[in-house]
Amino acid sequence: RKEVEQDPGPFNVPEGATVAFNCTYSNSASQSFFWYRQDCRKEPKLLMSVYSSGNEDGRFTAQLNRASQYISLLIRDSKLSDSATYLCVGTGGGNKLTFGTGTQLKVEL
Amino acid sequence: GAGVSQSPSNKVTEKGKDVELRCDPISGHTALYWYRQRLGQGLEFLIYFQGNSAPDKSGLPSDRFSAERTGESVSTLTIQRTQQEDSAVYLCASSLDGGSYEQYFGPGTRLTVT
Numbered sequence: 001r002k003e004v005e006q007d008p009g010p011f012n013v014p015e016g017a018t019v020a021f022n023c024t025y026s027n028s029a030s031q032s033f034f035w036y037r038q039d040c041r042k043e044p045k046l047l048m049s050v051y052s053s054g055n056e057d058g059r060f061t062a063q064l065n066r067a068s069q070y071i072s073l074l075i076r077d078s079k080l081s082d083s084a085t086y087l088c089v090g091t092g093g094g095n096k097l098t099f100g101t102g103t104q105l106k107v108e109l
Numbered sequence: 110g111a112g113v114s115q116s117p118s119n120k121v122t123e124k125g126k127d128v129e130l131r132c133d134p135i136s137g138h139t140a141l142y143w144y145r146q147r148l149g150q151g152l153e154f155l156i157y158f159q160g161n162s163a164p165d166k167s168g169l170p171s172d173r174f175s176a177e178r179t180g181e182s183v184s185t186l187t188i189q190r191t192q193q194e195d196s197a198v199y200l201c202a203s204s205l206d207g208g209s210y211e212q213y214f215g216p217g218t219r220l221t222v223t
Contacts (some may be wrong), residue, residue, distance in 0.1 A: 034211075043200055043214035044152070087152070096165060097142070097212060101151030 003027055006088050006100040013107055017078050021103045023088030024070045030098075033064055033071050036087040038102065044087055047073075078107045111135070113215035115201050121221045122191055130186045130218045134203030142212060143176055143186050144200045152200065158184060159207045191222045 006023045013019045025033075033050040048055065050062040050071050061074040071090075075082055088100040114133045122128050134141050143155040154168035158178040169175070173191075178184040188195055198219050202212040 043216055044212075045214070046211045049211075096154060096157050096167075096207075098154065099144075099152040 002100075003098045004088055004090050004100040006103045008101060008103060010104040010106050013078055013105070015078060015080060015107055015109055017107075018074065018076045019078055019105065020072055020074045021086055021088075021105075022070050022072050023100055023103075024068075025088075025090045025098075026069070027090065027098075028069065030090040032091045033062075034089040034097075035060075035062060035071075035073050036089055036099070038085045038087055040084075044099075047086070075105075078105075080107050080109070083107045113201055113203050113213050115199075115215035115218050117218060118216065119219045119221075121223060124193060124222055125190055127187065127189045128191055128220065130188075130199050130201075130220070132184045132186070132201030132203075132215060134182070134184070134201070135213055137181075138203035138205055138213075139181050140204045140207040140210070140212075141178055141181075141184050142202045142204075143184070144202065145170075145197045146200060146217075147197045155186070155199075157207070188220075191220075193222050196220055196222045 004025050035047040036044040037047045038044040048057050050064045054063045059076045063072045083106050085102040085104045087102045089097050116131045139160045141158045144152040156176045157165040173189045176186045198217040200217045202214045204210040204212045
């Protein structure tokens with residue numbers, strides 16, 4: 001079983017839609033979680049950290065459910081520019097980050 | 110300030126040759142990571158350096174892969190006797206410290222083994 005698992009998608013949604021991604025992790029000792037965004041043929045960039053209490057940044061909301069070992073990302077009022085691959089990331093052993101394979105989002109007119 | 114830089118940006122090499130990839134982390138970042146990303150795939154952890162601690166080499170796929178880092182500065186990833194399956198983008202990232210700190214990625218080196 002992979003340490004971090006994501007639905008690869010693609011999720012095709014119309015502009016303005018709300019879309020949610022889930023990610024499950026297997027290491028119950030994982031402490032920190034993040035969502036990174038990767039545009040086609042570009043390097044990943046941090047989108048937001050995920051806190052136990054949940055956190056919101058504009059149109060983006062991240063949630064962590066430790067009991068069920070999953071994290072989620074909700075994007076409201078999606079824009080064409082949100083089209084990208086979203087990588088779920090958790091801390092593995094020590095200080096190493098473990099990346100999921102990513103969920104591809106395509107926002108369409 | 111300057112971000113993470115990597116060189117070369119592209120490298121084409123013949124099967125069996127050795128290659129050396131370079132990463133310049135952000136100044137002051139103590140943690141440095143190397144990842145490999147094959148076309149259409151996720152990031153594959155290779156190696157992690159944290160300060161003067163022994164590196165975490167658990168992700169290196171074979172003994173043909175090695176990496177060094179001088180103090181808290183430049184790192185080089187060396188692939189010996191390259192194989193076609195080594196073709197990928199090699200990404201370097203640095204962070205202020207390990208674990209919970211944001212990783213900043215370089216633009217990557219696209220390696221093609223012919």
